[in-house]
Amino acid sequence: MTVKRNTWQKDAVRHALSEAKGFVSAQDLHHVLKNHGSTIGLATVYRALADLAAADEADSLQSTTGETLFRACGDAHHHHLICSECGTTVEIAASEIETWANKVASQHGFSQVSHTIELFGVCQHCNAPKLSENIGSV
Amino acid sequence: MTVKRNTWQKDAVRHALSEAKGFVSAQDLHHVLKNHGSTIGLATVYRALADLAAADEADSLQSTTGETLFRACGDAHHHHLICSECGTTVEIAASEIETWANKVASQHGFSQVSHTIELFGVCQHCNAPKLSENIGSV
DNA sequence: ACCGTATTGACAATCATTATCAATAAGGCT
DNA sequence: AGCCTTATTGATAATGATTGTCAATACGGT
Numbered sequence: 475m476t477v478k479r480n481t482w483q484k485d486a487v488r489h490a491l492s493e494a495k496g497f498v499s500a501q502d503l504h505h506v507l508k509n510h511g512s513t514i515g516l517a518t519v520y521r522a523l524a525d526l527a528a529a530d531e532a533d534s535l536q537s538t539t540g541e542t543l544f545r546a547c548g549d550a551h552h553h554h555l556i557c558s559e560c561g562t563t564v565e566i567a568a569s570e571i572e573t574w575a576n577k578v579a580s581q582h583g584f585s586q587v588s589h590t591i592e593l594f595g596v597c598q599h600c601n602a603p604k605l606s607e608n609i610g611s612v
Numbered sequence: 613m614t615v616k617r618n619t620w621q622k623d624a625v626r627h628a629l630s631e632a633k634g635f636v637s638a639q640d641l642h643h644v645l646k647n648h649g650s651t652i653g654l655a656t657v658y659r660a661l662a663d664l665a666a667a668d669e670a671d672s673l674q675s676t677t678g679e680t681l682f683r684a685c686g687d688a689h690h691h692h693l694i695c696s697e698c699g700t701t702v703e704i705a706a707s708e709i710e711t712w713a714n715k716v717a718s719q720h721g722f723s724q725v726s727h728t729i730e731l732f733g734v735c736q737h738c739n740a741p742k743l744s745e746n747i748g749s750v
Numbered sequence: 751a752c753c754g755t756a757t758t759g760a761c762a763a764t765c766a767t768t769a770t771c772a773a774t775a776a777g778g779c780t
Numbered sequence: 781a782g783c784c785t786t787a788t789t790g791a792t793a794a795t796g797a798t799t800g801t802c803a804a805t806a807c808g809g810t
Contacts, residue, residue: 479776479787501766515790520767536674540797541766555720564720574708575731582693582702583736592728593713598721617756617807639797653759658798678766679797 483514487522488546491532496561497543497554535592555593559600566593621652625660626684629670634699635681635692673730693731697738704731 490503498506504519523544526532533547533554545554545563553571555564571591579587628641628648636644642657661682664670671685671692683692683701691709693702709729717725 476787477777481776481788483789499766513790517768517791518789521788536676536678538674540674540678540680542678555717555722557722564722566716568712568716570712571709574706578704578706579693579731579733583739584693584695584731584733585739587731587733589731590728591730593717593722593725594727595717595722595725601721601723614756615808619757619807621758637797651759655760655799656758659757 483518484522484525486512486514487519488526488531491523491526491544492546494545496556496563497535497537497545498561499537499541499543501541503544535590553591553593555595557597557600558594559596562597562599621656622660622663624650624652625657626664626669629661629664629682630684632683634694634701635673635675635683636699637675637679637681639679641682673728691729691731693733695735695738696732697734700735700737 486507487503490506491498494503494506500520500523501516503523504514504516507514507519523532523534526546527534527544531546532544534542534544535554537543547565550567551572553566553568555566556562568591575589576587579585624645625641628644629636632641632644638654638658638661641661642652642654645652645657661670661672665672665682669684670682672680672682673692675681685703689710691704691706693704694700706729713725713727717723
């Protein structure tokens with residue numbers, strides 16, 4: 475039977491993912507790792523992310539442009555409030571929503587219910603008008 | 613300035629979409645149309661669907677496999693309960709959810725909030741056969 | 751019927767993701 | 781420590797959905 479092996483590649487992906495502030499794509503992570511001098515392959519990044527998601531160490535969602543985005547996530551089931559400007563993510567424990575989802579599903583005779591719930595918006599920081607444009611020069 | 617024109621292709625896509633029982637992909641619709649003898653092009657189906665979605669005549673969502681799925685939808689804002697077996701869709705008016713989403717967002721200082729909420733499960737009809745299967749087995 | 755141009759359709763191009771497969775290296779064993 | 785089995789890697793080809801290109805077509809006002 476298959477015995478999982480530990481490789482520096484998996485650690486690298488796990489670490490890069492934990493450094494990211496919000497949701498990132500596999501391609502993003504690969505670029506980041508490459509820029510840091512890593513020789514990791516693109517396919518390996520995809521595989522590592524799939525493993526992390528399968529092990530519930532990461533959450534994944536589909537962006538509106540069709541990409542799959544990932545985020546480090548060790549905790550229990552929850553959802554996200556994502557800033558569409560800067561990508562900052564806030565985790566939301568939404569027990570009321572779980573309850574609601576199950577109620578609605580059973581009302582319609584559905585079982586084995588899962589759900590996709592993501593909130594998008596503009597965070598306080600990004601919303602503050604033009605101030606940051608003048609101040610924020612590097 | 614652009615003046616919209618009416619073509620049989622757009623009507624065909626609109627009609628095929630309204631016939632579909634649940635969410636379908638552009639490729640799906642193209643196959644259906646072809647099977648019905650239509651000579652419509654694939655790119656045109658994509659364009660027609662994009663137009664319908666832009667005109668709020670259709671809802672779109674990303675499947676877990678990365679495809680974009682569409683469904684005829686003229687009504688107000690709502691969400692869906694989708695059977696992952698047969699694709700049957702139930703529309704859900706969820707005012708409580710809208711309220712919840714806005715509350716959570718404002719609590720975290722987010723504005724211009726939008727959300728993605730879809731419920732997946734197995735409907736009563738698709739669930740029935742499986743139950744009887746399990747009864748006789750180990 | 752005529753004309754200007756929005757729209758079409760065949761196909762090329764793009765982009766994310768997955769499959770392939772020989773080469774490599776993790777980790778148990780002696 | 782050295783060996784051996786095989787999980788894993790990485791370069792690249794393949795896939796599949798979607799978009800871009802552009803000459804040919806057809807809608808709709810005149």
